[in-house]
Amino acid sequence: xxxxxxxxxxxxxxxxxxxxxxxxxxxxxxxxxxxxxxxxxxxxxxxxxxxxxxxxxxxxxxxxxxxxxxxxxxxxxxxxxxxxxxxxxxxxxxxxxxxxxxxxxxxxxxxxxxxxxxxxxxxxxxxxxxxxxxxxxxxxxxxxxxxxxxxxxxxxxxxxxxxxxxxxxxxxxxxxxxxxxxxxxxxxxxxxxxxxxxxxxxxxxxxxxxxxxxxxxxxxxxxxxxxxxxxxxxxxxxxxxxxxxxxxxxxxxxxxxxxxxxxxxxxxxxxxxxxxxxxxxxxxxxxxxxxxxxxxxxxxxxxxxxxx
Numbered sequence: 001x002x003x004x005x006x007x008x009x010x011x012x013x014x015x016x017x018x019x020x021x022x023x024x025x026x027x028x029x030x031x032x033x034x035x036x037x038x039x040x041x042x043x044x045x046x047x048x049x050x051x052x053x054x055x056x057x058x059x060x061x062x063x064x065x066x067x068x069x070x071x072x073x074x075x076x077x078x079x080x081x082x083x084x085x086x087x088x089x090x091x092x093x094x095x096x097x098x099x100x101x102x103x104x105x106x107x108x109x110x111x112x113x114x115x116x117x118x119x120x121x122x123x124x125x126x127x128x129x130x131x132x133x134x135x136x137x138x139x140x141x142x143x144x145x146x147x148x149x150x151x152x153x154x155x156x157x158x159x160x161x162x163x164x165x166x167x168x169x170x171x172x173x174x175x176x177x178x179x180x181x182x183x184x185x186x187x188x189x190x191x192x193x194x195x196x197x198x199x200x201x202x203x204x205x206x207x208x209x210x211x212x213x214x215x216x217x218x219x220x221x222x223x224x225x226x227x228x229x230x231x232x233x234x235x236x237x238x239x240x241x242x243x244x245x246x247x248x249x250x251x252x253x254x255x256x257x258x259x260x261x262x263x264x265x266x267x268x269x270x271x272x273x274x275x276x277x278x279x280x281x282x283x284x285x286x287x288x289x290x291x292x293x294x295x296x297x298x299x300x301x302x303x304x305x306x307x308x
Contacts (some may be wrong), residue, residue: 003032003044008057009268010159011039019060027053039065061159063268070169081261086187091269094153095260098275101282102142108283109138109290129308132242133185134294136249140177141289145282146201147174149258150263153274155209157267167207168216169259172253174224176200180245182296183230184237187303191233194296195226235308 017034020041024031029045045053054064081092088096113134117127128283151166158166179195203218237245277285 001044002047002050003042004050006041006043006054006057007060008041009041009065009264010062010266011036011041013161014183016062020057020062021183023056023060023178024053027054027056032078058268061157061267072200078261083272092264093272094150094270094275095264098150098282101277101279104279105145105283105285106138108143108281109287111136113141118197124239126308130185130297132246133181133297133308136177136181136245137293137297139249139253140174140181141286141293143177143253143256144174144198144202144289147259148206149275149277149282150260151206152276153270154263154267155206156274157270158211158299159266160210162263162266163207163210163214164253166263167203167210167214168221169255170206171199171203171218171221172225173199173255174202175222175269176229176260177249177252178293179226179231180231180233180248181229181293182300183233184245184307185243185297185302186300187306188230188234189303190296191218191230192227195225195229196225199223199225233307237305241307 008020011020011034013036017036020034021031024043024045027045027049029043029049031041031043033042035041043050043053051079058064083089084092084256085095117131147292175195175198178194179191180199181191182194183191185191199220199222200219203222204215205218207216207218209215232248233241233245
């Protein structure tokens with residue numbers, strides 16, 4: 001009999017501990033300690049049983065976390081995650097693919113946008129004033145498609161608490177970002193409507209994977225985010241709204257990246273066929289969303305008070 005320490009993703013509560021104890025007992029293993037905070041389980045069992053124990057735990061929603069036995073909150077975990085995404089590690093194959101899709105989309109949009117602006121084919125007199133908001137719309141659209149498809153790939157691995165967190169976070173952030181962009185160019189009313197539509201749509205679609213509670217979280221978050229985004233732009237019309245929106249968008253992207261990290265750490269690695277989108281589809285979805293937002297900016301109804 002030997003003592004082993006196993007790092008597990010998804011170890012969050014007392015119910016999780018009970019499941020781990022039952023799985024260990026079924027494998028003739030003794031659980032000596034469960035460090036719920038850091039996701040580390042100490043067991044004593046025969047060497048021939050350890051791999052079966054790990055597989056059984058993974059089948060119950062507690063996949064083994066590869067890498068060093070670092071504590072939760074240790075910056076080394078984040079660095080390791082980012083490196084694995086950039087390097088295309090097998091553990092983060094979903095995130096690596098979506099990152100490649102995002103970079104390809106951004107490069108293509110900027111290339112085509114440069115041609116459009118240089119050839120003056122856009123029928124808007126004060127087009128230069130729209131450039132910061134068009135750029136934000138590009139960033140938002142790529143981030144929205146990335147986050148939505150990333151979280152959707154994990155739907156079969158979401159616990160109830162994680163699903164609610166996903167619905168709330170994605171709904172709030174996308175609602176805020178979309179509302180803030182259109183709020184600046186078209187005003188409070190149109191900005192709120194567009195922000196709420198985007199936030200509620202994404203929040204409900206993702207949150208529902210853990211039931212009606214998650215769907216409600218998505219609705220409420222999208223509702224609040226859409227209004228708050230448009231309201232923020234309205235309140236900052238005379239106080240450097242463009243600079244503030246760039247700052248807020250940077251924070252919003254950091255939150256979405258944090259959600260990506262959390263999902264991978266808590267749920268493990270999803271099956272390779274769980275990502276239901278390829279690069280052409282990703283680029284197409286992003287282009288459609290960018291096109292719709294730009295059309296609304298240029299030709300949508302405008303309130304009496306707008307930044308442009």
